[in-house]
Amino acid sequence: MWKPDRSSSVALFQQIADEIERRIACGEFPPGSALPSERKLAEQAGVNRSTVMQAYAELRSAGIIESATGSGTRVSNFRLGPRENAPNWRNYLESGTFMPNLPTMRRIRSELRKDAPLIDFASGELSPDLFPRQAVQQLLRDTPFTPELGYDDPQGYSPLRQALVGLLKDKLNVNVTESSILITSGSQQSLYLIAQCLLSPGDAIAVEDPSYCYSLPMFRSAGLRVFRLPVDPERGVDPDNIEALHREHRLRMIFVNPGFQNPTGTVLQAERQLRLLQVAAQWGIPIVEDDPFSLTAFDGTPPRPLKSLDTNGQVLYIGSLSKIAASGFRIGWLAAPGSVISRLADARQQMDFGLSVIPQWTAAEFVRSGYLHSHLERLQTALFHKMHRLASALREHLPGLVSFRLPDGGLNLWCKLDPGIDPDKLLEEAVKRGVIYVPGTVFGSERGWIRLSYARPAAEQIEPGVRLLAEAVRSL
Amino acid sequence: MWKPDRSSSVALFQQIADEIERRIACGEFPPGSALPSERKLAEQAGVNRSTVMQAYAELRSAGIIESATGSGTRVSNFRLGPRENAPNWRNYLESGTFMPNLPTMRRIRSELRKDAPLIDFASGELSPDLFPRQAVQQLLRDTPFTPELGYDDPQGYSPLRQALVGLLKDKLNVNVTESSILITSGSQQSLYLIAQCLLSPGDAIAVEDPSYCYSLPMFRSAGLRVFRLPVDPERGVDPDNIEALHREHRLRMIFVNPGFQNPTGTVLQAERQLRLLQVAAQWGIPIVEDDPFSLTAFDGTPPRPLKSLDTNGQVLYIGSLSKIAASGFRIGWLAAPGSVISRLADARQQMDFGLSVIPQWTAAEFVRSGYLHSHLERLQTALFHKMHRLASALREHLPGLVSFRLPDGGLNLWCKLDPGIDPDKLLEEAVKRGVIYVPGTVFGSERGWIRLSYARPAAEQIEPGVRLLAEAVRSL
Known part of the structure; x- marks a missing residue:
């Protein structure tokens, strides 16, 4: 992010005016487009709002920008000739079948991008010290890079698929073949491909x-009708609910995350697993099993995936390195019937031509060498301690005001707030004090819950973070 | 790809039967699903068709698979209980809003995946010896990997965007800011994001x-109405055609590839460039400029991009490393107004959460160190010689039967066939003889043209490839 140079002899407001003019000339802000508000620009540049006001006044007097009450500051159309028009970008931005992210999620992301560091219980990912960065550095330095640099196999780099066949078999008792695996950009792309290619608008899931x-x-962009399966905190979803939903709406697909479910941390009970497979088999409904967390099991014994019990190719199984190693790999995988994999691989070629072989090769070396194994042991212990640190801090600083169930793995603590606490106001007060989390409503849940990720903040930030949260609660 | 072990004491047919049984057990072929045809499986496994027939007979007698006249060989439903059903995968595969690839393109890809190597004039990419593989190996070994391994900035790794700002300015006179660049998975993803997020079904382009x-x-998947702008081989598209199309259909966007156009190799004439910008400005229509080839200019002087003349942020400019360095980087970029970039970056987060930082960091080091510069010099010379080698071979072996214009850059020679040659039959005969190319109809063109890429085959394969092509022509 650009900042003015405070050691320069050029006045701050002038530097800002020059920078905006440069950006206009570069097409970042085309004629007629909106400029950042004075408040936002002041925040980004790290200056007082009055400095920005002075910069905008300068540009306004030069005719470069113009302000109108109610519509903010815009770039003038001064450079356009009499028969020229800028595209109506606002209109284009509102087109497209792909919907923007939820406002709450965009708000949280924008808070996290600001310069002032927040204690982050919101991001569902590992803290930098838990990434295997040293291992990756070492691997890149010491292992000669051997692959070709051309377009890869549409299903992904073959040695990585082989390494994953071994990993799934050894650690999770999931038996799949190399040709029934598709490498994707994290779990996210597997879900996206399924929604785009196997389902049609109006389908019930x-x-x-x-x-x-x-x-x-x-899911909304794909026009799907989404029905809910309540998660029992101890046992997970009730398969009988699926049967009832199917009779009424004709379900086309079932999406579950049975291992340390996000956000509840619940593991689907063994009996319910079997019954779920049975119900799905009875009606011939495919199950999408999203399984990003099972290898985080604190005791090193992951819960059994549904896929390990699947005898008729009914489970589309999704995993990834994002939550067990590093999201920056952008390596996920989908194991599914060969015909499904071919269809999705073909569609993915049209969207992005597949993943770079560089991270795929890195991941293959990481998985098949001993790196992943020793990393997982360290990770499981660290997450266990961070989870307990968070739980203790909550008990100490918010006694009786939040309740939760201790999970056996995963990255999140799912907390019920005392009914006296207004969750919307709480988020505002928390952010003001320097701590952030995700409100439960983002997960489609009833109000009054919040998700605190213990994975993301540094271990020593957890207690101070909870203190700030407690202050926010008291301020209400 | 799995192959039977010919040194084993287990009979080949038995090995194949065991492998198919294993794949069925792993869910690659769920109950009821189609197995590969005997011919295809024989080809894949490198055995006689009779061996596959014996393997299938074995599995059939065990009740594992069943064959019905007309519907091929399928996995039996034998393992399903009385109240169990496999999902009707065929039905799912036909769902989804995302259309499969063109049959001709799928055919070409499948031919190229076979074991028998073809001389490849079809793939529009560089040959492995032109990839900067040694530079990448050296870079990975010698440059300490410094980035975090978390989720990246939604617009892409900041040092890479900075390096690209410098590259575009120095080599192409294109002025953009870091915040108006989005890093994408090759050009392909930029095009996909534009089609998905800025256009709506029914829009004319x-x-x-x-x-x-x-x-x-x-484009078909996004439901767009596509109108044609004929490319004059010497001067490129005629801007007056755009005006006419707009008056009739109200164009929402114009897609062009003005620098060494694919497949024609044409450079849009300077006057037409200006007129194109003028027409687009008059009606406020955004132009998407796809510019993957300009830095391949044989004489080291790239054609001027439209974007370098764009004064009102009207051009969405797309570039990539795929054709000038290596497709395996999967690094492309889009330069556009800030508001457009934000919208596309947000949507992309929902699809795949962005690119891995590992290839982005590699690309940043590659671009900002001297690697790219010296690579480009070598590449331009090599492409120049390969192009001339192809042209000479065509003149020698197919005199008077193909005509073409020599391009000044790019990867392709666009060839008009003598009207006596049937292009569909020619492709069949060419593949039989071990050489492949892309028929012109794939590019929406009138029949009678073919695209020969001189970039992909090794230099010493070009002449033998043309010989085989000439044999195919003579066989008709």
């Missing part, structure tokens, strides 16, 4: 409630 | 004829 899936505009 | 765009099911 069932998802857990609460669920990460509700925060995904992709 | 204009594309060059012939054009790479016609081979993109993404």
Whole structure:
């Protein structure tokens, strides 16, 4: 992000005016387009709002920008000739079948991008010290890079698929073949491809409630009708609910996250697993099993995936390195019947021509060498301690005001707030004090819940973060 | 790809039967699903068809698979209980709003995946010896990997965007800011995002004829109405045609590839460039400028991009490393107004959460160090020689039967066949003889043209490839 140079002899307001003019000339702000508000620009540039006002006044007097009450500051059309028009970008931005992200999620992301660092219980990812960065550095330095640099196999780099066949078999008792695996850009792309290529607008699907899936505009963009399966905190979803939903709405697909479910941390009970497979088999409904967390199991014994029990190719199984190693790999995988994999691989070629072989090769080396194994042991222990640190801090600083169930793995603590606490106001007060989390409504859940991720903040930030949260609660 | 072990004491047919049984058990072929035809499986496994017939007979007698006249060989439903059903996968595969690739393109890809190597004039990419593989190996070994491994900035790795700002300015006189660049998975993803997020079903767009765009099911998937702008081989598209199309159909966007157009190799004439910008400005129509080839200019002087003349942020400019360095980077970029970039970056987060930082970091180091510069010099010379090698071979072996214009850059020679040659039959005969290319109809063009890429085959394969092509022509 650009900042003015405070050691320069050029006045701050002039530097800002010059920078805006440069950006206009570069087409970042075309004629007629909106400029950032004075408040926002002041925040980005790290200056007082009055400095920005002075910069805008300068540009206004030069005829470069113009302000109108109610519509903010815009770039003038001064450079356009009498028969020239800028495209009506606002109109284009409102086109398209792809819906924008939820406002709450965009708000949280924009808060996290600001310069002032927040204690981050919101991002569902590992803290930088838990990424295997040293291992990756070492690997890149010491292992000669051997692959070709051309377009890759549409299903992904073959040695990576082989390494994953081994990983799934050894650690999760999931038996798949190399040719029934598609490498994707994290779990997210697997879900996107399924929604785009196997379902049609109007199709009914069932998802857990609460669920990460509700925060995904992709389901709304695909025009799906989404029905809810309440998650029992101890046992997960009730397969009988699926049967009832199917009789009424004719379900086309079931999306579940049975291992340390996001956000609840629940593991689907063994009996319910079997019954779920049975119900799905009875009606011939495919199950999408999203399984990003099972290898985080604190005791090193992951819950059994549905896929390990699947005898008729009914489960589309999704995994990824994002939550167990690093999201920056952007490596996920989908194991599914060969015909499904071919169809999705073909569509993906049209969207982005597949993943770079560089991270795929890195991931293959990481998985098949001992790196992943020793990394997982360290990760499981660290997450266990961070989870307990968060739980203790909540008990100490918010006694009786939040309740939760301790998970056996995953990255999140799902917390019920005392009914006296207004969750919307709480988020505002928390952000003001320097701490952030995701409100439960983002997961499609009833109000009064919040998700605190213990994975993302540094271990020593957890207690201070909860203190700030407690202050926010008291301020209400 | 799995192959039977010929040194084993287990009979070949038995090995194949065991492998198919394993794949069925792993869910690659769920109950009821189609197995590969005997011919295809024999080809894949490198055995006689009779061996596959014996393997299938074995599995049939065990009740594992069943064959019915007309519907091929399928996995039995034997493992399903009385109240169990496999999902009707065929029905799912026909759902989805995303259309499959053109049959001709799928055919070409499948021919290229076979074991028998073809001389490849079809793939529009560089040959492995032209990839900067050694530079990448050296870079990975010698440059310490410094980035975090978390989710990246939605617009892409900031040092890469900075490096690209410098590259575009120095080499192409294109002035953009870091915040108006989005890093994408090659050009392909930029095009996909534009089609998905800025256009709506029913919108009219204009594309060059012939054009790479016609081979993109993404435009059909997005429900766009596509209108043609004939490409004059010497001067490119005629801007007056755009005006006429706009008056009739109200164009929402114009897609062009003005620098060494794919497939024709044409450079849009300077006057037509200005007139194109003028027409687009008059009606406020955005232009998408796809510019993957300009830095391949044989004489080191790239044609001037439209974007370098764009004064009102009207041109959405797309570039990539795929054709000038290596497709395996999967690094492309879009330069556009800030508001457009934000919208597309937000949508992309929902689809795949962005690119891995590993290839982005590699690309940043590659561009900002001297690697790219010296690579480009080598590449331009090599392409120049390969192009002339192809042209000479065509003149020698097919005198009077193909005509073409020598391009000044790019990867392709666009060839008109003698009207006596049937292009569909020619492709069959060429493949039989071990050489492949892309028929012109894939580019939406009139029949009688073919695209020969001189970039992909090794230099010493070009002449033998043309010999085989000449044999195919003579066989007709």
